[in-house]
Amino acid sequence: MTDQRNLILAIVLSIGIILAFQFLYELPRLRQAEQLAQQQAATQPVQPGQTPAPTDAVPPGTLPAQPEAAPAAAAAPRLPIDNGRLHGSVSLAGARIDDVTLADYHVTVERNSPEIVLLRPAGHPDAYFAEFGWVAATPGVVVPDARTPWRSDATGLRRDQPTTLRWDNGQGLAFEKVLTLDDGYMFTVTRRVTNNGAEPVTLHPYGLISRWGTPATMGFYILHEGPIGVLDGKLHEIDYSDLQSDGKVELPSTGGWLGIGDKYWLTALVPDQERPLTATFRYTPHDGQPRYQVDFLGEPVTVAPGATVALTDRLFAGAKEVDKLDAYSESLGIPLFDRAVDFGWFYFLTKPIFHVLNFFYHLTGNYGVAILLLTLLVKLLFFPLANKSYRAMSKMKKLQPEMMKIRERAGDDRQRMNQELMELYKREKVNPVSGCLPIVVQIPVFFALYKVLFVSIEMRHAPFFGWITDLSAPDPTSLFNLFGLIPWDPPALLMIGVWPLAMGLTMWLQTKLNPQPADPMQARIMLLLPVMFTFLFATFPAGLVIYWTWNNVLSIAQQWYIMKRMGVQNPTA
Numbered sequence: 001m002t003d004q005r006n007l008i009l010a011i012v013l014s015i016g017i018i019l020a021f022q023f024l025y026e027l028p029r030l031r032q033a034e035q036l037a038q039q040q041a042a043t044q045p046v047q048p049g050q051t052p053a054p055t056d057a058v059p060p061g062t063l064p065a066q067p068e069a070a071p072a073a074a075a076a077p078r079l080p081i082d083n084g085r086l087h088g089s090v091s092l093a094g095a096r097i098d099d100v101t102l103a104d105y106h107v108t109v110e111r112n113s114p115e116i117v118l119l120r121p122a123g124h125p126d127a128y129f130a131e132f133g134w135v136a137a138t139p140g141v142v143v144p145d146a147r148t149p150w151r152s153d154a155t156g157l158r159r160d161q162p163t164t165l166r167w168d169n170g171q172g173l174a175f176e177k178v179l180t181l182d183d184g185y186m187f188t189v190t191r192r193v194t195n196n197g198a199e200p201v202t203l204h205p206y207g208l209i210s211r212w213g214t215p216a217t218m219g220f221y222i223l224h225e226g227p228i229g230v231l232d233g234k235l236h237e238i239d240y241s242d243l244q245s246d247g248k249v250e251l252p253s254t255g256g257w258l259g260i261g262d263k264y265w266l267t268a269l270v271p272d273q274e275r276p277l278t279a280t281f282r283y284t285p286h287d288g289q290p291r292y293q294v295d296f297l298g299e300p301v302t303v304a305p306g307a308t309v310a311l312t313d314r315l316f317a318g319a320k321e322v323d324k325l326d327a328y329s330e331s332l333g334i335p336l337f338d339r340a341v342d343f344g345w346f347y348f349l350t351k352p353i354f355h356v357l358n359f360f361y362h363l364t365g366n367y368g369v370a371i372l373l374l375t376l377l378v379k380l381l382f383f384p385l386a387n388k389s390y391r392a393m394s395k396m397k398k399l400q401p402e403m404m405k406i407r408e409r410a411g412d413d414r415q416r417m418n419q420e421l422m423e424l425y426k427r428e429k430v431n432p433v434s435g436c437l438p439i440v441v442q443i444p445v446f447f448a449l450y451k452v453l454f455v456s457i458e459m460r461h462a463p464f465f466g467w468i469t470d471l472s473a474p475d476p477t478s479l480f481n482l483f484g485l486i487p488w489d490p491p492a493l494l495m496i497g498v499w500p501l502a503m504g505l506t507m508w509l510q511t512k513l514n515p516q517p518a519d520p521m522q523a524r525i526m527l528l529l530p531v532m533f534t535f536l537f538a539t540f541p542a543g544l545v546i547y548w549t550w551n552n553v554l555s556i557a558q559q560w561y562i563m564k565r566m567g568v569q570n571p572t573a
Helices: 002-042 240-246 322-332 347-364 367-381 383-398 400-410 414-428 434-455 479-484 498-513 520-537 542-565
Strands: 078-082 086-091 096-106 115-119 128-136 163-168 173-181 186-195 201-212 226-231 234-237 248-254 257-261 265-270 276-283 291-298 301-303 308-319
Touching: 078 096, 096 308, 115 128, 115 265, 115 308, 128 186, 128 265, 128 308, 186 201, 186 301, 201 257, 201 265, 201 308, 226 240, 226 248, 226 276, 226 291, 240 248, 240 276, 257 291, 265 291, 301 308, 308 322, 322 347, 347 367, 347 434, 367 383, 367 434, 367 542, 383 542, 400 414, 434 542, 498 520, 498 542, 520 542
Parallel strands: none
Antiparallel strands: 078 086, 086 096, 096 115, 096 128, 128 201, 163 173, 173 186, 186 308, 201 291, 201 301, 226 234, 226 257, 248 276, 257 265, 265 308, 276 291
């Protein structure tokens, strides 16, 4: 019994430490990171005619000297982008994809708030862009660079309408880029080189994504943000800080993909899946500003006189929607593309839970209702185990008067009390720890659902009913301002909303249904736990609190019914 008391005290102390860490450090830090991310996302893209002169990204391999004669980027025309889901433009100076906003996603839950800005041109403080080009292996050959003035007769880049950009190097090489944008987030870039000269020319194809400045990240250990890729079938996740230390990470591969991921957004290069390449993750500070780049350098191709060589690569720039990533993975043969979403170590459980939630969402049109249905499904799956456990707990409840008599007889003799209790459990065929089984088996489901709510863009700004407008964020109400009736914003510690209170109440009712410990101190601690968990859950996503509250309600109903059938008197006493 002493060991049991020490265990409970250790649990209470641990929860206290977690609460202190959550409220005093983690919650303020996460809110600051979210505010910084919103400020960055709300920054408007540089408008055509205001585009600053670009600075070259780091080319894979070695580029020969580039011609200086090129129009200033500020005067360069741009090719508008609009497929219904992406807005922006492509700079005809360098043919960079450097201005993209996401039409379906906004900075806040308000639909009139700014669209999420994903890519920005070079020269912007938070520049973020992609380009595809050539590195000349034949000495003296001029290839297009960041200032090359590409020509196009098209009026814009729209859904499934190929747009061709052209440039001639004046040495017999004619370069073309055919850009195609689908109805989602995938650009297809087909590069053609026609050799009108008398000598063969050897070129290396490359693609790169460059990001200037270290973006605001959540800094949460369960979420990877930064350079990422699947190369030779293996997932590589590299933190910004690690890349700063290493400077460069180089990996050979055949096909695969590589890019830079945020919590909800991804920009990724998808090279030809049949061609060998060298993938590189780089950190290259410039004028005190950190710059990150992911790129690939393909094996050389030789263009014979009078011949044309064409290569096709792709660029993903958009939201990490699981169904969309899965569709691209299947249709284009992109390996493990869904791993761009950080489903974590419990991938085998997390992704199925996501798909079940998504299925229920398509049935109901509400992710909150989908969570309720998922909870009901989990309860049905564990119904036999829970029934067995609740029967054992009901037997324990029946034995409560006898247990109290043993405690009174034993007095301060803990050894005698424990010995008599064990004999009672053995005689009545009761397992005192069986009541923990339903909770233990649901812990992986709990963490998997937490992960889904935390990383899935489908949950971002997903409403439930009433005041819950974002299931991925904590309940915004607070008991301490009477749920908004008093014009006062309580500190984070006092943001105890309606759903956390409901969770705490149902947890307290469930505790009352369970057999009470013989030790009064342990009994008081067990009744205190719902209060502590109320404060803890107040910082969790509302969707998770709704899941746990509804789970408690179903458990209470099941346990109460079993107790009544077994004749346990006054089950809520």
